[in-house]
Amino acid sequence: MNKNKLINLSSTQILDFMNDGVYVTDRERNILYWNNAAERLVGWASDEIVGRSCFDNLLCHVDKDGHELCGKEHCPLHRAMVTNSSSTVPIIVFAQCKDGTQIPLQVSVAPITDESGAVIGGVETFRDLSLLMKDLKRAKNIQKQSLRLPENNDPRVTFTVHYVPFDVVGGDYYTIEKLDDHRYVFMLADVMGHGIPAALYTMHLHGLWTECRHLFAAPAEFMAEANRKLCNLAEDGDTFATAVFGLIDLDRQQVRFSNAASPPLIVSRKNGGLESFESPGFPLGLMKNMDYEETNISLHPGDSLLCFTDGAIEVRDAEHHELGLSGFMALLKKIGYPDSKSEMEKIEEKLLQYSNSIRFEDDLTMLSIKLTE
Known part of the structure; x- marks a missing residue:
């Protein structure tokens, strides 16, 4: 019955x-x-x-x-x-x-x-999700303290970051610090994976930022030392990070950077042209005693430098075609980056529209540095 x-x-x-x-x-x-x-x-x-x-x-x-x-x-x-x-x-x-x-x-x-x-x-x-959300918000606040931008009170340069973690907390790490009246250093890193485990490893990166600050003026040396120390912390070899570290010299109108398998940097010139700059390097935390190269970029008033994690270029459409670097640069040009209002939000929305996903499948972080005219 x-x-x-x-x-x-x-x-x-x-x-x-x-x-x-x-x-x-x-x-x-x-x-x-x-x-x-x-x-x-x-x-x-x-x-x-x-x-x-x-x-x-x-x-x-x-x-x-x-x-x-x-x-x-x-x-x-x-x-x-x-x-x-x-x-x-x-x-x-x-x-x-x-x-x-x-x-x-x-x-x-x-x-x-x-x-x-x-x-x-x-x-x-x-x-x-109320009970779990209390702990996630606490974790987010703790991680947020390590993600730093200087105050935008320098009339010569503007910093903008757009951070979209896969979960409430994520595996991307960014920080910018003012060294003196004309120099800034920055780092953008992407730890393997996402969620709470990856977020915990970003705290290691924040610690390395502090430990290696004596090498801020030498990007390649900073990257080599950070790699060595991260290898000691992650001895299981199961965790690594891609990263870019750079030194901005406003007097010399120059950016010197080293890359550890992070995507190329994109420079938007005042005249509207877009250029990409690569610097070869092995991911951090996999092999000790790796050497890193240093690349120089000329950056003039009106130019913008865009750093981003691979979540921006590894999105795939319905036919499983990856957007890639060239597709991402075409998207930037189409929306008028960096002159359009709220350009970071527009980039995010266009990436989501391109993808065949309900949401981004990885953390997404974009860091923009613009020299004002």
Whole structure:
């Protein structure tokens, strides 16, 4: 008898017994279904939600990086429908409850297809992440203390960073420090992997930055010493980091840098031209006693220097074509970098549009240094 009762339950009745919130939209992001757990988690009843559009922004969804999601490109459910792919790992989203409070949610999304395979809608499940989020926020605040930019109070130069970790914390590390009235040093590194393990290794990099500061004026020597020390810290050989370290001399209008398998640097000239600069080097933490080369770049007022981790060039489209360096430079030229407003956010959005992913599959960090005219 009980077996027959279960068989006769509809799919929506079964969904109402789930602990996770579930809602379904059509391709235009109109909400068609909202289960009991969704009401329990955020306070909105089904009759208040069903029939509304995500564009109404009733839930005020934002992601961990502060992007507004409802009706926007970064919306995970929208990305699932346009890419016809399901999320493979949970995504952190913040939703506004009916009482005005905000709740962290762990979200999974998937497209809904018809018999022909065409996407006709999407489904999202979500659960409360409040307990874990307290620890993640503490970890984020600790890591944030090691990620430094100088105050933009030098009229000759402007520094901008755009940091999008895969998780709440990530494996990218950046820092810029003023040496004297005319010199700055910078470093951008990418530890293998992402999430909490990679974030812990970035703290090693921060420690190395302090230990090796006596070599700030010699980029190649700094990189060699940082590599040697990181090899001692990561003796298992399972963790390494790509990195670029540079010295900016405003008086000489010059950047001297060394690279440890990080992507090339891109210089946008005042006249609109884009150039890439490479410097060969082995990743940090794999082999001791490696030598590194030093490369010089002339940088004049009106020029911009862009450093970035490989998350910017390893995105793939629906045909699995990698964007690559040339594609990334074409994207920069198309949006008018560095003269367009909010160019870093525009770069991020264009990269996401190019990709065939619901979200970036790696940490993404871009560091821009512009000499003002």
